[in-house]
Amino acid sequence: ETGVTQSPTHLIKTRGQQVTLRCSSQSGHNTVSWYQQALGQGPQFIFQYYREEENGRGNFPPRFSGLQFPNYSSELNVNALELDDSALYLCASSLLPGPGPHEAFFGQGTRLTVV
C-alpha cells in the first residue's frame, strides 16, 4: 500500500503569484484534507474533499481553493500569494464514512516560501 505523497517538496514564489500543490492519497482512501502549518505552530485546517466535493472548510479566504479528482488525488491552489502564506502545507487522506476513528495519514508536506 502506498502512502500519501505530495509535490513539490519545496517551492519559492513571489508575492501576487499563484501556486498549485499536489497530493496523492493513500491507496483505498476517498477523503483528502489540507492543512497549513506556519513556523512554530500547529496545523490549521484549510478544507476537506470527499468524493470530489468540498465538504468542510476552515477559516481561509476564497483565494485558497482545491480540487479532488476521480482517483481521489487532490490539488490545493492559492491565488494572489501573500507573504503570510509562507508555511508547510500538509495533505492528509482518510477513508470515510463509517464507524471508527477514521485516522488521517499525512504526507511529508510542501514547504512554500513567498518572497
Next chain:
Amino acid sequence: GDSVTQMEGPVTLSEEAFLTINCTYTATGYPSLFWYVQYPGEGLQLLLKATKADDKGSNKGFEATYRKETTSFHLEKGSVQVSDSAVYFCALRENTGTASKLTFGTGTRLQVTL
C-alpha cells in the same frame, strides 16, 4: 468552537527520564483524541489515539488516557530516548459522519539529551 491546549515547550530531558506532556481540550461533542509526532523536516505521524472515555492509547512506549471528566489527554512515557526528540501535537476530531477535520494544539518540542 473546538480547541486544544498543550503545555509550552521546549521540554528538555535527559535520556531515560519520565515524560509528561499535558493536553486539554474543549469540544462541543464527543471527540476522538490523537497524538501526532513530527520529526525535523517531516510531516506528521500518528503516534496514538483514543475514541472514548477511559480508553488508553499506546504505541512505542508512549501512553495517553482519554479523561472526559477533566477533558484531558496527557502524553506519558516512562523512559525517553534521544530518538524521541521531536515536536508532539495533541489533536481532536469531532465524529460527524463525513467530516474529518482535526483541530491541533500548538505543539510541544521535546529535546532529549545524553
